[in-house]
Amino acid sequence: MYQTIITDREAGQRFDKYLRRILPNAGSGFLYKMLRKKNITLNDKKADGSEKIAVGDCVKVFFAQETLFQFMGKVPDDIASLKEGVKAAGNATAPNGDPDTLLTEYAAAYEKLPDIQVLYENNHILIADKPAGILSQKAQKADLSLNEWLIGYLLQSGFLTADDLRLYKPSVCNRLDRNTSGIVLCAKTLQGAQLLGELLKERTLHKYYQTYVKGQIREAQTIEGILTKDEKTNRVTVSELPASQQAKKASAGNVAISHPSKSAAARIKTAYRPLRIERDKTLLEVELFTGKSHQIRAHLASIRHPLLGDYKYGDRAWNENYRQKYGLQAQLLHAYKVVFPLLDEPFADLSGRTFTCEVPEIFETIKE
Numbered sequence: 001m002y003q004t005i006i007t008d009r010e011a012g013q014r015f016d017k018y019l020r021r022i023l024p025n026a027g028s029g030f031l032y033k034m035l036r037k038k039n040i041t042l043n044d045k046k047a048d049g050s051e052k053i054a055v056g057d058c059v060k061v062f063f064a065q066e067t068l069f070q071f072m073g074k075v076p077d078d079i080a081s082l083k084e085g086v087k088a089a090g091n092a093t094a095p096n097g098d099p100d101t102l103l104t105e106y107a108a109a110y111e112k113l114p115d116i117q118v119l120y121e122n123n124h125i126l127i128a129d130k131p132a133g134i135l136s137q138k139a140q141k142a143d144l145s146l147n148e149w150l151i152g153y154l155l156q157s158g159f160l161t162a163d164d165l166r167l168y169k170p171s172v173c174n175r176l177d178r179n180t181s182g183i184v185l186c187a188k189t190l191q192g193a194q195l196l197g198e199l200l201k202e203r204t205l206h207k208y209y210q211t212y213v214k215g216q217i218r219e220a221q222t223i224e225g226i227l228t229k230d231e232k233t234n235r236v237t238v239s240e241l242p243a244s245q246q247a248k249k250a251s252a253g254n255v256a257i258s259h260p261s262k263s264a265a266a267r268i269k270t271a272y273r274p275l276r277i278e279r280d281k282t283l284l285e286v287e288l289f290t291g292k293s294h295q296i297r298a299h300l301a302s303i304r305h306p307l308l309g310d311y312k313y314g315d316r317a318w319n320e321n322y323r324q325k326y327g328l329q330a331q332l333l334h335a336y337k338v339v340f341p342l343l344d345e346p347f348a349d350l351s352g353r354t355f356t357c358e359v360p361e362i363f364e365t366i367k368e
Helices: 015-022 028-036 065-072 099-112 146-157 162-166 190-202 243-252 295-302 316-326
Strands: 002-005 040-042 058-061 117-121 125-130 181-187 206-214 221-230 235-239 266-277 281-288 333-339 354-356
Touching: 015 028, 028 040, 099 146, 125 146, 125 190, 146 181, 181 190, 206 295, 221 295, 235 295, 266 295, 281 295
Parallel strands: 181 333
Antiparallel strands: 002 058, 040 058, 117 125, 125 181, 206 281, 206 333, 221 235, 221 266, 266 281, 333 354
16 A cells, blocks of 8 residues: 655645656556546545645555556665765656766756855745746757756755656746846745746736846836747847727727737837936846746847847847947846745745846946
8 A cells, every 4th residue: 555645745745647747558448437436535535536635735645566666657676866965765766768977967967057146045936036047948859957956956955756747747837038147936846836827927026127228217217019029030120009909098098908829929018117217228127027938138129229238139230339348248138136025825925026136247247
């Protein structure tokens, strides 16, 4: 018999989904049959799989050990420690691949990306400060990104074991471009992922950036438009709202932003205010009401205020001047602040809180 107690890492999901994660080699039909025959129980009671599991629930699986290993895909041999301080669980494998390869990848990311800083952490989420030059998630198979670093960090800290990765794989919840630095929100547990997913979808979590743009901006403004992405070139274009939508906005005031399908052009909304005006540029604080790919870069370029260092959407001659003087080679964009809405337990520690991280030194270096 196999018995386990649900922790806050697994809580909040359907029982059948949880079972498919711990018994990946068992078919769904077989699992429902085992539930009906009480060979799998929840809190010593018959279950149908639709239940939402909670912290402290007891799951029992009445299989012979050989059968259990077969359906779990378990390897009975201990997995060696991957680096000092990282202890992998005995009788465990990593999901979706060779255990040694995947776990070594996580340890390598943790070791090779030492400049990532943890700004805040609780049982469910982690807020990281990502330097420019590091991917949020893999672009190619061989990449090491913040996502792999996160799992390596959680393995090293003892929060995760290799066996835990069967049930839930921690991940980043909002992406920054490789050369954009600053705050990235990460989910350590399923409940954390559900919270951050809901806040980002409902746009109740406020995200602020700092950037230098070309020209002098003296007034705060909120701008809207339509963003269309070309997947082949990884480039976006921004156009004005159709006349019908502009008229509707004028008559209705501040209308809600729609949620278009992934295949459609997306309506975007960006706010900015000047923090400091210099000779040929302005330091802006930018708030994203929508979070689309390259939104800040393309939206500000569309109003003739491109980001400093942005060769994709910006002014090449202007960028070259700063590259030669200061070595600046990519867009100067930093996600420096997030503000959480009011929240209840188990997230009351985040309720109404503001988290910030310092802007990179280059922001001060290039002041003119």
